[in-house]
Amino acid sequence: MVSRDKSNQKSIRSMIQENKSSRSQSAVMEKVVPKLFLICAIISIFTTIGIVFTLLTETFTFFNRISIVEFFTNTRWFPFAADKHADFGIIALIMGTLTVTAIAMVVAIPIGLAAAIYLSEYASAKTRKVIKPILEVLAGIPTIVYGFFALTFVTPLLDKIIPGGISIFNALSPGIVVGIMIIPMIASLSEDAMNAVPNSMREGALALGATRFEVAMKVVLPAALSGVIASFVLGISRAIGETMIVTIAGGSRPTADINLTESIQTMTAYIVQVSQGDTGYGTTIYYSIYAVGMTLFVFTLIMNLLAQFISRKFREEY
């Protein structure tokens, strides 16, 4: 026995010795691999810089033709009119985007949050195991399918419900459907945040005679607030950037008026409309999509900064 042990030891020792000879090779790997990873990181950074640079230069060209003051104060957006009569007032597009986003959040925040509270505070482990994957499937449906759902199911339904009917293209239907699309995201992310709240805190509140609802609303939700708000803001960002649903069901008539039953156009839908058309390179309309894209970019950037600020302010350390 002993001799065999010894021979075993020897063989391992000799294997280590053998491997030592290849150390130089692994030393090279050790030097090269981090550089490879750095290059990958740089690729994504440069892509971002490149996109922002393109956006900026083309936007700059656009503002050489249309004054920035007009762009942000004019409430009419009629780029396809004959040269002298064309209007480039982005407010009309911004209003379309904000209307759809507001409707979506009115739908998604209460339902998503309620679903998250149910999953985290009430559902048994079994129920959660069934519901969470279903939510994730919902999140995986392509947005174009949601778009047709809005146009062919929700709009006719709303037309029956709303007295006086509703236009075939309108703000309400895509708004609701964008909201439905965002529910799983808010529910899932908020549930993660609430699940991360230690159980000892729930026990502390329950031991004081709190009901489960009081525990959820006054202990778990405040403790998870930063994560919950982050999920709302991600939802808002997603709604602002959502393209397919609003293109299909929202229509293409930009307006600064708030009328939920009439056709609208969002910033994203306008970019789609121009990209699909036969607009020539170098025309004002061509440059306008960059200006709109830049505005969209600034919007989401502000949203994200705001989110960081809010979640830092509301964070409850535990």
Next chain:
Amino acid sequence: MDITINKQMVQKNEKEKDFTPVFKINNLNLWYGQDHALKDIKFDIPEKQVTAIIGPSGCGKSTFIKTLNRMVEMVPIVRMSGEIVYREKNIFDPKYGVEELRTQVGMVFQKPNPFPKSIYENVAYGPRIHGIKNKKVLDEVVEKSLRGAAIWDEVKDRLHENAYGLSGGQQQRLCIARCLAIEPDVILMDEPTSALDPISTLKVEELVQELKKDYSIVIVTHNMQQAARISDRTAFFLNGEVVEYTDTSTLFSNPSDKRTEDYITGRFG
């Protein structure tokens, strides 16, 4: 045979001591799935005294204390039989709301578990959920409870700072203050000093002595010296059974069961 004799002796001991019981436990059995964790528990817990529960790890002492305010039902697979009578009412009676029970029977946990809120809000939480909104009343309750938990002087200038800035011992006394704020009748303590340093432990022990004037206290501890120092009566649990239950001085000086003697002299556990 041995066991039945001991049970008779336990009962005899109980008869000798006359006290007003706050809890009467009758034939309590509890299972976690197939695991029989509490077996035919039967004894009375006195009012305005400190009752210590001792025993080796896994003997069911934490499970037992958590049945007294029904926190044990947080475990989904738990099953129970028998009854626990709290002030003439069976706590398992469906008509007796679990929230109502828990406002009467407060609990302090093994690890301090303050809410991630200010010191003030932690103490005001209980009164608030039970509908007290008047700021002046709340201010008074907060001060009274913090004084009651012997932590007022340390925190009075920082009431609106986050409770997580306190030391572990301070956090535990804050949790006791939080429990006092709803003026409970009984306070359950589940190894309240096991996560604390010796100085903080001493402070909590002194506090327990102070609190028993107004409250009935049940304390689980794996520290036998602690049980001997602070409790009036002691129950020794082993494998889910109560081996011996009598007043603390008797249990530690003249145990009637061999297993109790072995445990308190350090032969096992």
